[in-house]
Structures are given as structure tokens and as C-alpha cells.
Amino acid sequence: MALRTQSFKRFTVNVNSQIRHYSVPGEGTVPSAKAKYVPKSGTYPKGFLAASAHVGVKASNTKFDDLALIASETPCSGAAVFTKNKFQAAPVTVTRDMLQRRRGNGVRAVVVNSGCANAVTGKGGIEDAIKMGEETDKLFDEDYNSDDKGSRTVVMSTGVIGQRLPIRKILHKIPTAYSELGSSHSHWMRAARAICTTDTFPKLLSRTFKLPNSEATYSLAGMTKGAGMIHPNMATLLGIICTDAPIAPSALSTLLTSAADKSFNSISIDGDTSTNDTLAILANGAAGGPEIVSDNDPGYAVMQKTLTEFSEDLAKLVVRDGEGATKFITIRVTNAKRYEDAKRVASTIARSPLVKTALYGKDANWGRILCATGYAEGVEGVVPTETSVSFIPTDGSAELKLLVKGEPQNVDEERAAEILEPGDLEILVKLSEEPGQEAVYWTCDFSHEYVTINGDYRT
């Protein structure tokens, strides 16, 4: 496999507050406030390669790469979690089938196009997604058709709904992407940019970690893209995580499901769930050491903690880039009898337009938080006289108590305004005084710009 290093166009930091280009991949200009989220270097997992290529999936996109390829140098374990939307896009169906057929073994690559979601495209769309996988498989000669389980490629698409892919153009450029594969930071960054649609910055993270009973230093790398939806696009949350730790497919699947629950399934931009949402993980074991086969293995718990935290950090980048967002809100619901109850309350608060507009307005409106807590569906154990609400400042100063066991507090509005001024804020809802389960949700505010992006784009 060719390993080429390629120079990468440096990000131009833009001083304007927010630039969002509709339906084209991130184009190299990053709003100044977001520049700190774009890493300048990284530590990437051994035996993985990344690349991008320009297809022009949208005819209007004449210059930005819109095809990404991630490959493992050896067949590896793969797992994925998918949208629960009943209108699942063709690549979701095809990838799910592939992973089931292979039982997560012998995966080689992830191929992603932006610009067209290949969703609601009927049988033709399924055929297109299959072709994308097969074209990628062919590049790995030694493995193609080496077993009878078919494709080895995870396929993802994001962009316009209800339109067919320009499949010939895509197939034509998959070998081009392959020829560009490399393992440097800029290779990974190019791939992270190519999967973007309306994102204002590419979302790429990497880190190293240790596992018990192993001398090796392992790496994790992950990229994701945001979940805003622009007409006629239905942009999508996509995530790809790679690690050189050795993990068997069934363990990889449970690790990913649990990590996703506390990360990508614990964020909300606007409550809409797309047809294409996919989070996939590949583990090729290239760093060596004993394989994690089940949750009895000593490395499992550490791997779970590492993967969950990494997934949380990736998912938070999506919220940081929420359409029109001016705030990054952590909602922590504690002392619940059941985790599901805490999560449902947190998710209901995170989705309330009234809470989100109040936060945009820097308004200490605990009534709206309480109200959302009270109408969260299917929740047990919300007792008005046991419920407390506070703001937790991000500077480490004391919490501001708004409601204590159902009693409204005399709120110092000046202090509230101070706490609400910065972009980051934590809302703490205690459902009781008894220790219990906790859930954390991340969300952003609802701004004029959200409405502009999602409603006004034509004018």
C-alpha cells in the first residue's frame, strides 16, 4: 500500500464570527472562534491510512474534496451504530448488511461521500451503495473475494436527500483516493474535511492510551461531521473511529454501543434524527498486545472508559458546530432512580425550544428548565418538592442555586448574567437528595442564525 505524504493547505482563520457554506464540504476557512477545535497535529493509529479526493458530487462543487477513504492495512474488526429513523438511507442498509454478514470480521475500509445522502432513492440507491463498497474492495487485491462474505467496506453518504448519487463519477474517483492514502496528520485532516457538509470546521481528534497487561501504546483517531439539515439536504451525523488496539468484533460492538449511548446519543442540535446517521469503528490490532474478546478481559473496562470519553469529545465537537449556536450547554441530571429517567429529562431539556432560546438570550429562566423536566415523557420519580436546579459556572466558581427542593431561590440576577455571559454553561438538575443515577447531555442554543440557516437560505 502506497504511503504518500502530501502537503495540506493550512486553515485560513476567518475573523468573521461564523461562516457556513451550504451543501459543500468545509472549504478551508474556519471561524476564528472555532479555530481552537482544529488540531494542528495528531497521533494516529498504526496501520490505518486516510485520503480524500474531489468528485464534485454536487455539480456546484468544483474544488472541494468530497470523497473520503479510510483504510486498514490489514483486515480488521468493525462495528457500527445507525440511525433509528425508519427511512434509512441506502448506505445504512448496505453497511448494516455487510457487518452482519461478516460478523464484524475482515473489514478493510470506510468510503464516504458528501454532497448527496443516497437516501429515499429506492433499489437504485441500494445498488449505488453496493457499488461504492465493491469499487473500494477491489483496491485491496489480496483480500477481495478471499472469503465468501462479500464486501469489506463501510459505506457512508451525507448530503441531499431524494437524489441519486452521480455514481460513475464517484466510482471513478475511489482509486484516486486510494492512490492518495497516507498516515500523516494532513491525510487524516483531508479526510475529515471531505466528509463535511455545512460544518464550519473539520472535526478530527486523536489520542494515545495504555491497556492493562500490555506494553503497547495504543492510538485512537476519530472524525465526525455535524448534524444540521439544509434543504434539499438532509445532512447527517457521521462518525468514524479507528484504533490499533486488538479488539474482537463482538466486544467492539458492545464497546461502541455503550460509548455511543453516552456520547453521540447524548447530544442534540435540534432534535431531528436523520436518515443517514452512522458511527463506525475499526480496530486492526496493529499495535499488538492481547486481544480484547469479551467484557471479562482485563483491558475491556479501560477500553470502554477510553472509548466513551473519546466519543464524548468527538460528539461535543458536533455541538460546538451546531447551526447558529452561540452557547455550549452541558445538562447534568443527577440522583435519578434509573439512568433512563435521568437521560430522558436531560434530553427533554436539551430539546426545548424555550430553554434554548432563553439561553441564547442569556436569560436565567429556570421556569422553562423546570417545565421541560415536568413534561419529559415516560419518566418516573420526578417529584416537584424534591427537584433542584442550579447553574454551574465554567470558571469553577460556586454554583448558582435557582430552585432548591421545589422552592424558588432569590436569584441574584447580576450573578446570573455573569454566569450566562460566556459561551459555556452547565445546568444541573437534581431529581432528589438521594444519590442515584446521572446522565449528561450536550446541546446548544437556538439563535436567529439557526432560523436563517434553516429557513432563509433562499433569500
Place this chain on the structure above:
Amino acid sequence: MALRTQSFKRFTVNVNSQIRHYSVPGEGTVPSAKAKYVPKSGTYPKGFLAASAHVGVKASNTKFDDLALIASETPCSGAAVFTKNKFQAAPVTVTRDMLQRRRGNGVRAVVVNSGCANAVTGKGGIEDAIKMGEETDKLFDEDYNSDDKGSRTVVMSTGVIGQRLPIRKILHKIPTAYSELGSSHSHWMRAARAICTTDTFPKLLSRTFKLPNSEATYSLAGMTKGAGMIHPNMATLLGIICTDAPIAPSALSTLLTSAADKSFNSISIDGDTSTNDTLAILANGAAGGPEIVSDNDPGYAVMQKTLTEFSEDLAKLVVRDGEGATKFITIRVTNAKRYEDAKRVASTIARSPLVKTALYGKDANWGRILCATGYAEGVEGVVPTETSVSFIPTDGSAELKLLVKGEPQNVDEERAAEILEPGDLEILVKLSEEPGQEAVYWTCDFSHEYVTINGDYRT
């Protein structure tokens, strides 16, 4: 009981598009686009009287009436439906208790204040709500304490959350309102205005109807107020319906529950459910005829249809006045296996910020409608290849098919723009080709002004 007619200050029609005053009752200026929803006359049920008075519940309100009183000249049947929010305001608790204790018999009045919701106010708030009821009871000397079932008054409050009522001021003005009671259109209109908070127009409807086996002409009158929530207010959906038809309490309760399900429980402004939402009905039988006691009575079905349609029309007025709304959207989901499925799909579409911003942007974005259909929770029988989506124009012209049995249609964008231009639109989602259950939901769009009203009011 004094029956005084009082001159009523004519509405000033304002040529500016929308005027919304925060936290004070509607002040007599109605946006020109909304003037058509304010009736200039009405036919009101016999034996009911209405009035308003100025309390100044909010200290800043020095001139607008903020106390409404509706009274029946004789003890009557009463029923109500309430918010399902777990943080129920004191008047909700007190009114629910009153109706249970009385089993809906012998009700005399509804007393409502705007400007303070008496929500999250602890035991003191409960005492305040009880006092409002008792003060009203006292005015009906002949009935007060004439049985041992306590208060005869429905109590409602709407406005700021977490603050105590200025209860002495309110109690002081209840006799004033009583002395102003009358049965003219302007009496009803004054009461309808006094319950408003951020509404831009008072919402009052009346109509006459016939029942089988009766020569009498019956009347229905109803008023409601909108469900926007403004800090530090938690404004509320309140509704009061009066009829002079003779209906026993248990029948009244089932009639109301069913009507509410298809009307006030089938609208959404922003998906938030307040602590105070209450819809109450009083039936005094003053127009005579045989009493409707159960659903076996010949009048029951006609009464149900009449009350449901009337409630729908009242509820639609709330949507017409949705905060920042520029569109009135009817969402019709048909051919479902179960009514609940149809309703959940309709409600999910109605709550999707992406659908609502697209409608604001006059964007034929069926992908977002489909997407919301696909992620509606707990719904059976959504099959992508069976689902069709159309826009139904309000001018009676042909529907515009967007998706037919899962196949995207080649949409004439010019025709779509024509259909999306007027303020009213119907979205039709067919879940199958087989006849089945249908649910209708009414909602409005999400505009910049919604964000301004709910986020920017301080700036």
C-alpha cells in the same frame, strides 16, 4: 344577579405586522392581519355572565384588566382537563380537587387572573388559589355553604412562574368583577381580553346549535389564550367553554376529554407544555330540553361533534397567534392502522424545528417531513415504500405530490413556491394506500421573531 351592559372600547387595528406585549394582557391593539379573528358580535349561552376587572397583578400593569370572571346564574355541571406536566400549578391542583369533590355538580363560576401563574409557589400558593375560589363562592350567597362539598369555583392563573400572587389585591377585586357581570358581547370580550398575556388578539368564539329531541336552540361560547412562554413568565394555554345545553357532569367530562384530544391536544406552538394548562367547560342547561346523561342519549353524538368542532376552532386561534408565526399549518396523517400512530406522526412533524423553519422559508422540503415521520417514537406501521407526502393548497387547487409510495416526485418548484406563499397550508402524509385512521394537528412555523420573542426580549 346584576345584569349590566357596558360599552366596550373598540379594537384599534394596527397596521404593523405584529405587536406583542410581554406579560401584560392584550391591550386593545390588534395586528391588522389578526383582526379578522376577533368577532364583533356573538350569540352567548343563556344564564351565563362575564366580566373583567383591573387588579394590577404585575405592578407594571397600571391599566389593563387582568381578572376575568365567568358565572352561571344557577349551579351547573363542570368538567376540566389539565396539563400533564408534573409541576402542576396551585390553581390546577385546587380546581382538580374541587371538581372531584363535587363530582362536577353545582359549579358556579370560573375566576382567572393573568400576570402571575401561581406555579411553583408551595403551600402558600395552594392557599392563595383556595382563597380565590372562596372569595368568588361568597358572591353567590344562596349557594355558598349550601352543601358540604366546599368551593364551587374553577380557579385559573397564567403568567410569571415562581412568584406568589398579590392575593389581597386579587381578592379585593373579585367583588368588583362580580358587580360588572353581564351577558353582552362586550362583557364576554372583556373577559377574553383579561385572560390574555402575550397574545396579540383576544380569542373568543360563540355559536348556536340544535340537539335531537329538543326544540331549543343552544349556544356555546368559549375563550382561550395562547401558549407562548415568556420569561419570567410561563404563559399558559387556558380555555373556558360555556353552554346552556343540559349535560350531566359525567357525560360532560367524557365529551370534553374527547373534544380536547382532537383540538387543544392536537396543536403545537413549540412543543413545550406548561404547568398551568387548563381547559374547563360549564353546562347550565338554561336553554332547556332533555339532559344528556350518557353516550346512549340521542343528543350525545351531536353534542360531541359540535363540541369537538368548536374546540378545534378555539384551539386553531391559539395557533393563529403562535409566537412569531407567519404560517398556519394543518398536518393530516391518514391511512394509519391506529389513531395513536397517526397522531404521533402528526405531532412529531409539528414539533420538528427543521420542518418549521423550512415552512418559514417557504421551502418545499419534504425530506424533513419524511425524516420526522421516520423518527416519530412508538409508532407502528411506518413503511418507507408505502408512505406518500403531498402539499394541499388552501385555494382548492390540486395537491402537489412530493413523495408517492416512497418514490420522490419530480417537484415543480414554481408550483411549490405558489402553494407555500399564502399563510395557510396543509401537509398530507399517507402512511399507506389502505383506508385507516386519521389524525390532524395544527401548528405554525418557527421564525426569527419566535427567537426574538423568546430570547432577545432583554436586549
